Amino acid sequence: MKRRQFLQTSLAGYLGSLGLPFAGITDLAFAQSPQNQSGQAGLGQKSGLILPASRVPLIVVFLRGGADGLSILSPLDDPDFVAARPPEMRFVPNHFNTQALQTGSTALYWHPAAEPLAKLFNAGRLVPWVAVGFGDETRSHFEAQEIIERGVTSMQVLPDNLGWMARDVAAHAQKSRAGLLPLFAGNNYQPSVMQGADGVLSARDLVNGINYPGGPASFRALQTLCRIESGHPASRIMLEIANTFDAVNQAFPKTVEGKVQPYASAGASPYPNVDPAVGLRSVARIVQANVGLQYAWVDHEGWDTHEYQVGRLNNLIRDFSNSLIAFDEDMQAQHQPYSLVVMTEFGRRLRTNRSNGSDHGHGSLAFVMGSSLAGNRVYGDWPGLTSDALDRGVDLAVTTHYAEVLKQAVAWGTQST
Amino acid sequence: MDSRFQFPPINLRLRYDAGKYPDGREYPAVDEYRPLSLLGADLPELFAYTGSGDQIPPPERNRPLVELQVANLLQMISTPYPWQEEWVAFWRDHFSLFGGDGNVRAFLPHWERTVLREHCWGNFGQILSASAKHPSMLYYLNNQSSRAGSANENYARELFELHTLGRSAYLNNLYAQWRKVPGALIGNPVGYIDEDVYEAARSFTGWSVENGAGIGGGQSLPKTGRFIYVEAWHDNYQKRVLANEFASYAGAMKDGERVLDLCARHPATAHFLASKLVRRFIQERPTPEMINSTAQVFSEHRASPKQLTMVYQHLIELAQKLPHVERLQVRSPMRAVAVLTKAVGLNLDVSEGKIVGPLNEAAPALYGWRSPEGPPVSMTQRLSSAYLRGRVQLLQGVAENWWSTGEWNPFDGLGPKRTFAQLLDRWQAPILGGQRPGLSSALLASQNTNPNEVVSDMRRARRLVGLLACAPSFQTESILPSVAEFKMAMTRSSQGGLV
Numbered sequence: 001m002k003r004r005q006f007l008q009t010s011l012a013g014y015l016g017s018l019g020l021p022f023a024g025i026t027d028l029a030f031a032q033s034p035q036n037q038s039g040q041a042g043l044g045q046k047s048g049l050i051l052p053a054s055r056v057p058l059i060v061v062f063l064r065g066g067a068d069g070l071s072i073l074s075p076l077d078d079p080d081f082v083a084a085r086p087p088e089m090r091f092v093p094n095h096f097n098t099q100a101l102q103t104g105s106t107a108l109y110w111h112p113a114a115e116p117l118a119k120l121f122n123a124g125r126l127v128p129w130v131a132v133g134f135g136d137e138t139r140s141h142f143e144a145q146e147i148i149e150r151g152v153t154s155m156q157v158l159p160d161n162l163g164w165m166a167r168d169v170a171a172h173a174q175k176s177r178a179g180l181l182p183l184f185a186g187n188n189y190q191p192s193v194m195q196g197a198d199g200v201l202s203a204r205d206l207v208n209g210i211n212y213p214g215g216p217a218s219f220r221a222l223q224t225l226c227r228i229e230s231g232h233p234a235s236r237i238m239l240e241i242a243n244t245f246d247a248v249n250q251a252f253p254k255t256v257e258g259k260v261q262p263y264a265s266a267g268a269s270p271y272p273n274v275d276p277a278v279g280l281r282s283v284a285r286i287v288q289a290n291v292g293l294q295y296a297w298v299d300h301e302g303w304d305t306h307e308y309q310v311g312r313l314n315n316l317i318r319d320f321s322n323s324l325i326a327f328d329e330d331m332q333a334q335h336q337p338y339s340l341v342v343m344t345e346f347g348r349r350l351r352t353n354r355s356n357g358s359d360h361g362h363g364s365l366a367f368v369m370g371s372s373l374a375g376n377r378v379y380g381d382w383p384g385l386t387s388d389a390l391d392r393g394v395d396l397a398v399t400t401h402y403a404e405v406l407k408q409a410v411a412w413g414t415q416s417t
Numbered sequence: 418m419d420s421r422f423q424f425p426p427i428n429l430r431l432r433y434d435a436g437k438y439p440d441g442r443e444y445p446a447v448d449e450y451r452p453l454s455l456l457g458a459d460l461p462e463l464f465a466y467t468g469s470g471d472q473i474p475p476p477e478r479n480r481p482l483v484e485l486q487v488a489n490l491l492q493m494i495s496t497p498y499p500w501q502e503e504w505v506a507f508w509r510d511h512f513s514l515f516g517g518d519g520n521v522r523a524f525l526p527h528w529e530r531t532v533l534r535e536h537c538w539g540n541f542g543q544i545l546s547a548s549a550k551h552p553s554m555l556y557y558l559n560n561q562s563s564r565a566g567s568a569n570e571n572y573a574r575e576l577f578e579l580h581t582l583g584r585s586a587y588l589n590n591l592y593a594q595w596r597k598v599p600g601a602l603i604g605n606p607v608g609y610i611d612e613d614v615y616e617a618a619r620s621f622t623g624w625s626v627e628n629g630a631g632i633g634g635g636q637s638l639p640k641t642g643r644f645i646y647v648e649a650w651h652d653n654y655q656k657r658v659l660a661n662e663f664a665s666y667a668g669a670m671k672d673g674e675r676v677l678d679l680c681a682r683h684p685a686t687a688h689f690l691a692s693k694l695v696r697r698f699i700q701e702r703p704t705p706e707m708i709n710s711t712a713q714v715f716s717e718h719r720a721s722p723k724q725l726t727m728v729y730q731h732l733i734e735l736a737q738k739l740p741h742v743e744r745l746q747v748r749s750p751m752r753a754v755a756v757l758t759k760a761v762g763l764n765l766d767v768s769e770g771k772i773v774g775p776l777n778e779a780a781p782a783l784y785g786w787r788s789p790e791g792p793p794v795s796m797t798q799r800l801s802s803a804y805l806r807g808r809v810q811l812l813q814g815v816a817e818n819w820w821s822t823g824e825w826n827p828f829d830g831l832g833p834k835r836t837f838a839q840l841l842d843r844w845q846a847p848i849l850g851g852q853r854p855g856l857s858s859a860l861l862a863s864q865n866t867n868p869n870e871v872v873s874d875m876r877r878a879r880r881l882v883g884l885l886a887c888a889p890s891f892q893t894e895s896i897l898p899s900v901a902e903f904k905m906a907m908t909r910s911s912q913g914g915l916v
Contacts, residue, residue: 064788137590139611140578142790154590188803189781189793202801213810218884220863222809225888228856233745234800234889241802301787306559306571355562359570392593392611 048159049151049403053172056337056371056413057287058406059296060193061276063320063344065304066141068358069365070347070396071313072117073101073108073128073378080385084351089310089358103130103382113318116269116325117367124375125328129405131363131380133346133398137391139360141304144345148402149193165295166197172294179292180247186279186298193297199240201248204275206282209260210249219246251289263288267329269322276300277323284330287338303344307355324369331371339413341406342367347396350385363396368409372416379408418538418726419910420501421530424491428452429484430770433476444474450768453484456526460552464642466523469629481526482516486773486783493751494758494765498906500896504729505529506749507697508537509783511690512548512580513791516784520556524642525784528553538726541690541715542681545580549677550644552626558789561626563618565652573617573676575789577609581680583689601660608685609659616656620663620672623651646670659683682719687712694728697794698897699736699744707735726907736897745893747799750779750811752896757815757886760847763825771820778807800892809887816883817876827878837861837881838868844882849890860884 051058075081076090077100093100093109096118100107108128110118120126136154138144143155151164160167169182183194185202194200203210212219219242226239252260263285271277279298286293300320305312324342331338347364363383383389383397391397428450435446455463458481465472466481493502512532516522528551536544548554554572555561563569578584586608592598595613598606625647629640632647646669656663656672659679663672680686691711695703714731718724736744748756754776758765765772777785780799781792793799800808818824828835831843841857861868864881872878885891898906 137593137611138587139589139614140574140584140587141788142578143584143587155584156590188778188801190798190801195797200802203803203806210806212806213813214880214884217864218809218813218887221860221884222887224859224863225856225884228853228859229889232889232893233742234747234796234892237797237800238805238889238892241800241805244802245806304571304788306569307562351567353567353569354564355559355569357559357562357569360574 048162048167049164049406050171051164051168051406051410052414054294054339054410054413056339056416057283057293057296058410058413059280059283059298059338059340060406061280061298061300061320061324061340061342062145062191063303063316063342064141064145064299064301065344066144066346066348066360067303067316067344067364068305068309068313068348069130069344069363070350071309072111072114072317072365073130074111075106075385076109077107078385080387081350084385086352089352089356091310101128101378103378103380104384106382106384108378111313111317113314114321116321120325120328120369121375124373125371126324126367126369127373127375127377127379129366129368129379129400130382131396131399132343132366132402132405133363134401135398137362139346139362141345141360146192148343148345149191150195151193151403160196162196163191163193165193165297166195169197169294179294180251181244181286181291182294184283184286184293184296186276186282186296191297191299193295198236199244201241201244201286203282205278206285207263207278209252210245211260212245212249216246248286248289248291251291252285265326265330266333267326267331268333269326269329271326271330272319272322274319274323276320277326280323280327281330284327287331287336288334305348305357306353306359307357309352309357324367328369337371337413337416339368339370339409339416341409342369343402343405349395350390351394361395362391363398366402366405368405368412370409370412370416373412379405418501418907420505420534420537422456422488422492422534424488424495426452427487427491427768429487429768431477431480433474436474436476438471438474440471442471447474447477453488455481455484456488456530458526460524460527460642461640463523463527464628464640467520467628467642469640478519479516479522481524482522482784483770483773485526485529486776487767487770489783490751490754490767490772490776493749494755498898499752499755500898501906502752503698503749503896505533505537507694508533508544510786510791510794511693512544512554513786513789514553514557514784515787515789516782517787518557521553522784524551524553524556527551536725538723538729540720540722540724541686542678542719543722544725545681546674546677548580549576549621549673550624552642552644555624555626555644560621560624561628563622563624564650565619565622568615568618568622568652570614570618572621574614576617576676576680577614579789579791581689582609582683582685583692586683586685586689595657595660598660604660606660613658616658616663617676619652619654619656620658620676623647623649624670624673625650684712684716687715687719691715691728694732695735698732698746699739701795710735730900730903733897733900733903736895737900741895744895744897746896747796748892748894748896750776750808752894753779753808753812753886753891754815756891757812757848757883761816761825761827761844761882762829763815763823765815766821766823769821772811772815772822775807775811775814775820778803779811780804780807796893808892812886812891813880813883816879816886818879824875825879827875827882834871836869837866837872840872840878841881841885844885848882848885849888853888856888 094112096115097109183200188204190202222242226235229235271281276298283296343366344364348358348361352358381399431451432448466478532547558572559569560572588608589610600606627638627641627643627645631637653666655665691708695707718727786792838857845852
C-alpha cells in the first residue's frame with residue numbers, strides 16, 4: 001500500500017505541509033487534523049466523527065455491499081486493469097464518454113448505464129472522488145459499514161455508543177435551532193448511523209405521508225397508552241415515534257378532505273419507482289416540509305456482486321444514476337440548497353473471480369452532489385493499479401479518508417447559502 | 418425436542434392472471450385454494466420453482482416462500498411451545514438467507530425443514546454442515562459458482578464472520594500473515610485473517626448444486642437442486658486454514674469438511690454464539706459471566722448430539738436468576754398475533770393469505786433481509802418507526818378483520834347494558850396480563866368517548882379493544898420457559914407426544 005501517496009493528495013495537502021512523518025491514514029485523518037488540534041469540530045480517535053455544523057441538509061446515499069467503483073468509473077486503458085479483468089468483465093465506452101475523466105495520468109470512463117451521472121458531472125453538480133476509505137484493513141461488510149456509520153477509525157476503539165449522525169445532532173444541539181426532525185432515514189429500518197438518537201423517522205416511502213393506521217385517533221391512543229405505561233422499557237421509544245409521526249404528518253400539505261397530498265417532484269426527471277429513488281423522494285418531501293432536517297440517510301442495497309456482476313451492475317448503476325438526477329432536479333427546481341454524498345463500505349478486488357464477479361476489496365469510489373461544488377474534476381489521488389501500488393497486493397489503495405469527503409461536502413453546502 | 422411443523426391443515430388461496438412464458442407458451446389464470454403442499458417437498462420438486470425449464474408460471478414461483486410464511490404463523494398460533502419457534506427463528510437469522518433471489522427462495526421449505534427444524538436442538542457442527550451443503554445457502558453465498566483458479570470468497574468469508582468465529586475474531590487489521598496471529602505457530606490461532614478466507618474459499622471450490630450446468634466433455638449436471646461435489650471444479654492443491662496444513666489431493670469434500678470442523682470447534686465460535694444467544698434471549702447488555710458460562714456449556718458439549726439443547730437449558734437457568742423486567746425482548750409480529758387471537762378467542766383464518774403482506778411490514782419479512790448478517794434484534798431497531806407503524810396496523814387489522822381473518826365477540830362475558838369502560842376493563846387482563854389503573858378512562862378520553870355510555874356497535878368495540886394491543890407492554894415479553902416447563906416439553910417429545 002502506498003500510504004505515502006496520501007500525503008500528496010490535494011485535500012491532504014495541508015497535512016503534508018505540516019511535515020508529518022510517515023503514518024497510517026487513520027492516524028493522519030483522525031488524530032492530526034487541524035480542526036481537531038484547534039478544538040473545533042473534527043474527528044478524534046477519542047471523540048469519533050463530528051462534522052462542522054451544516055447549514056444545508058446533508059444526505060448520504062449508501063451503496064450497501066461494497067460497490068465496484070472500478071466498474072462505475074472504469075480505467076479501461078490501464079494495462080493493469082485490462083490484465084486483471086477479462087473482456088466480459090469490462091465494457092466498451094458509450095457515446096457520452098467522448099472525453100474521459102482524468103485522474104493523474106489515468107483516464108476514467110463512465111459505465112454505459114451512468115449517463116445521468118455524466119450529465120450531472122458536466123453540469124458541475126456532481127464530482128467523483130476516487131480511492132476513498134479508511135486505514136483499517138477490514139474486508140468485512142458489517143465491520144466496514146459499522147466503522148463508517150459510527151464515524152470511528154476502527155471498531156477496536158469506540159468513543160461512545162452513537163452513530164455519527166446521532167452524535168453530530170447532539171453536539172450541535174445548542175447552536176442550531178431545535179428542529180422537529182433532525183434525522184431521517186429513507187428506509188424502513190433505522191441505520192446504525194443514527195444509533196442512539198430518539199424519535200428517528202425511518203420510512204422508505206412518504207409519497208402519501210405516513211398513513212398511520214386508524215388515523216389521528218389511533219395516534220392519540222398510542223400516545224395515551226405510552227403515558228399510562230411510562231415505566232415500561234418500550235414506552236419511551238414508542239412515544240417518541242408516535243409524537244414524531246404526528247408532528248411530521250401535520251407539516252405535510254393536505255387536500256381539501258384533509259388527507260396528505262401525494263408528493264410530486266418539481267423537477268423534469270421523475271423519480272423512478274425503485275431504490276434509492278423512493279427513499280430520496282421521501283427525503284425531498286421532508287426537506288420541503290421544513291421540519292429542521294439536518295441529516296438524511298438512504299440505503300441502496302445489492303452491490304455485493306460476487307457473481308453475475310455485469311448484468312447486476314447494469315441495473316444497479318442505472319437505478320442509482322436515475323435516482324440522483326431526479327433528486328437534484330427536484331431540489332434545483334425548488335431552489336433548495338443541499339449536499340449529498342454517495343459512499344460504500346469498500347471497493348472490490350481488482351482481479352475478478354471465476355463466477356463472473358468480484359470479491360471484497362479496499363479503496364472505493366465516492367461522489368459528492370450538491371448545489372455549490374467546485375466541480376468538473378475528479379477529486380482524490382489515484383494510487384494506480386500496479387501490483388506495488390495495490391493495498392496488500394490485491395486491492396485499490398485508499399488515499400482519502402471518508403471523513404474528508406463528508407467534511408468537504410459540508411463545506412461546499414455551507415458556501416451555497 | 419421436536420420442532421417440526423404441527424398444525425391443522427389449511428388451504429391457502431393462490432390467484433394470478435393468465436400469461437405467457439418467455440418462449441410464447443401460455444399459462445392459464447388460477448384462482449383456487451391449495452393445500453400447503455411444498456412444506457414437505459423434496460429438492461427436485463422445488464427445483465422447478467427456480468424457474469428452470471419454465472415449468473411453473475412466474476407468478477407462482479414465490480409459493481414456496483408464501484407457504485413457509487403462512488406455516489410459521491400457523492405454527493406460532495397452534496404450538497403450546499412458542500419459545501421453540503423463537504429458537505428456530507434465532508437459527509433462521511443466524512444462517513440468514515434472502516428469499517428475494519429466486520434460486521434461494523425455491524428451496525426454502527426444504528431448508529427450514531431439514532436444516533433449521535431438524536438440527537436446531539442438536540449439534541452445532543451438524544447444523545453448520547447441513548447449511549453448507551444446502552442449495553439455498555450455496556446459491557445465496559455464491560459457492561455453487563465457485564471454481565478453482567479464482568475462487569468465489571463470499572461463502573468462506575461469511576462462514577468465518579457470521580456463522581462461526583465472528584467478527585471479533587477477524588484480525589486482518591492487526592496481522593497480514595498467518596504466522597503472526599497469536600497461537601498460529603502451535604496450530605491454535607486466536608482468530609482469522611484474509612489469508613484464511615482465501616484458503617477456505619479454495620477448500621469449498623466444487624461444492625455446488627445439480628442445476629444442469631455444463632461440466633465439460635459435452636456433459637451436464639442433472640437438474641435436481643441437490644448438493645453435488647464436482648471434482649473438476651475443486652482446487653486440489655495444498656492449503657493452510659487457521660494454521661492447519663491441508664495436504665494436496667485430500668479426497669472428495671475433505672478440504673471443505675475440514676474447514677467446517679475447524680470452525681465449529683474453534684473457541685471463538687463458542688464465544689460468538691454465546692454472545693449472540695445471551696443478547697437475543699436474555700438481555701441486550703449481558704454481563705461477561707453470562708456469555709462465558711454459555712460459551713463453556715457450548716464447548717463442553719461440542720461432541721454431543723444434544724449440544725444445542727444443553728445450551729438452551731443453560732440460557733433458561735441464567736434467565737431465571739433475573740427479574741422479569743430485565744429480560745424483556747420484543748415480540749415477533751407472528752407471536753403478537755398469536756397472543757392477541759388467543760386473548761380474544763379468535764380462530765384466525767389465514768386461507769385468503771391477505772395477512773402475509775401486513776405481517777411483513779411489521780418487521781423484516783421471514784427470509785426478507787438482504788444481507789447475510791440477518792435482521793437487527795435490538796429493541797430500538799425492532800420498534801423502528803416503520804416497523805412500529807406496521808405493528809399497529811397488523812394488530813388493529815387482526816382485531817378489526819381487515820384481511821378476512823375472522824370476527825370475534827367483543828361482548829363475550831358482558832351484560833346487555835355494558836358501557837365502554839366495562840368493555841375495556843373486561844379485555845385488559847386477557848390482552849395485557851393485568852389491569853392498569855386509569856387506562857380505560859384515559860384511552861376512552863383520547864377517543865372522545867364517554868366511558869359511561871352503553872356500547873352496542875361491535876365494530877367500534879373491536880376497534881377499541883384492538884387499541885389495547887398497541888400498548889408498550891404488549892410488544893414485549895420474556896419468552897423463555899421455566900426449567901420445569903422446558904423439561905416437561907423434553908419428556909413429552911421423547912415420548913413422541915408431539916408427533
